[in-house]
Amino acid sequence: MQKAAVESEERPLEDEAATLALGARLAGLLRPGEFLGLKGPLGAGKTTLARGLIRAWTGDDALEPPSPSYTLAQIYEGPAGVLWHMDLYRLRTPEEALEIGLEEALATALCIVEWPERLGPLSPPSRMELALRDDQGRRTARLSWFGDAAARRKEFGFL
């Protein structure tokens, strides 16, 4: 398994608003062509984080982005470009991600991916991963940078 090149500290997420705010903050730094995996068990806050990120990306605070757990992917547009929100929990094989357009997404869009471990060998070597945890109600987040994405670590100084 590929090792993270750099990792942030584990940061507390006191409430749902903190998870949404972290997503919004990440939206200001991420760009099309980048990949952010959202890891963590069922209910850890992956979709909540993605919602905060998508609202900031589109500039639409009233948006209620649905969880793409059945459609696998939802596509959004913002001033900075296209964003794909994927939830790969139901993916049966990594190759199925190619059928929903993974390669186009990686080449053209910011990819926000719940359950990125489902991609197996198709996981992009240059990527970021946010690990969300819920330890008896104490929620936390830790960001890791893999491969060339590590060059961006200093821009995420708040983490």
Ligand SMILES: Nc1ncnc2c1ncn2[C@@H]1O[C@H](COP(=O)(O)OP(=O)(O)OP(=O)(O)O)[C@@H](O)[C@H]1O
């Ligand atoms: N920091 C937080 N503190 C307390 N509750 C939170 C926090 N972040 C998210 N939640 C709540 O946790 C619940 C589950 O969140 P969410 O649906 O985002 O999880 P998920 O990781 O996407 O789950 P799944 O694996 O089922 O897709 C929601 O009710 C959400 O409001």
Ligand SMILES: [Mg+2]
């Ligand atoms: Mg979810």
